[in-house]
Amino acid sequence: MTGVDLKPSDEFEFKPGHGKVLLLACGALAREIVDLIERNRWSAFDLQCLPAKWHNTPEKIVPALRAKIAAARGRYQSIFVLYGDCGTGGALDRLLAEEGVERIAGPHCYAFFSGNVEFETHADDDVTAFFLTDYLARHFDKLIWQGLGLDRHPELLPDYFGNYTKIVFLAQTRNEDLTRQAEDAAKRLGLGFEYRFTGYGDLESDLAQRAEA
Structure with a gap:
């Protein structure tokens, strides 16, 4: 299962064992979460992911999570959500x-x-940085170039990105192909480029705490 990669429109479920903790996450995190679960042989988790493309329509995120939480009540000891605010305005x-x-x-x-x-x-x-992760570098065309309509209306580029000066690529893995894709994205947007290797950061440490609880 390692290497799972969702299309931005996909929902996803992963139940490797008899999980006691349900993880509700953005589909943009599925690959990293599954990798961590498999690498660490964590048996505490089941995973359900919502479509990553909903970052472009964040009003869909909260109702969908409400429904997922309601459906999971009584089936799990706890539920943990792997989202930031993600445009939901609190x-x-x-x-x-x-x-x-x-x-x-x-x-x-x-x-x-x-x-x-x-x-x-x-x-x-x-x-003035615009950030890319591994997922966003991999799906730049679908989520950003096409998602914002720049493939059809390139004249909108200054409206969307005129206040940015650089792309910062926050890399979860050391992958030369993804780095090249991120650099190409910066060129297409007319921005500078900066690379930072992050690994999985607080995602890994937070899940480790819950796996051992």
Whole structure:
């Protein structure tokens, strides 16, 4: 199963054993979560992922998570959500407070892949940065170029990216092909390029704590 890669429109379920903790996650994290579960032989988790493309329509995220949480009640000892706010304007955190469900700390996956503390140390330098992860580099065309309509309306490029100066590629794996794709994305957007290897950051440490609980 390692190497799973979802299309941005895919939902995904992964039940390697008899999980007592349900992970509800963005599909953009599926590959990394499955890799961590398999590499560490964690048996505590079942995983359900919502479509990654919903970052372009974040109003869909909270209702879908509400339904997933309701369906899981009584079937798991706990539920853990692997999303940042992700454009929900605080609605996700309000839902989770109502439901008594925790989520990973951090405003978005760029922060928890970097490590939230480390991400903050770069905050001033990155104020005009557009971030890519492994997933976003792999699916740049579908999620960003086509998702924002730049394939049909390239004249919109300054409207979307005129205030950015660089792409920062936060790499979860050391992959030369993905690095080249991220560099190409920067060229297409007319931006500078910076590479940072993050690994899985707080995603790994947070899951490790829950696997051992």
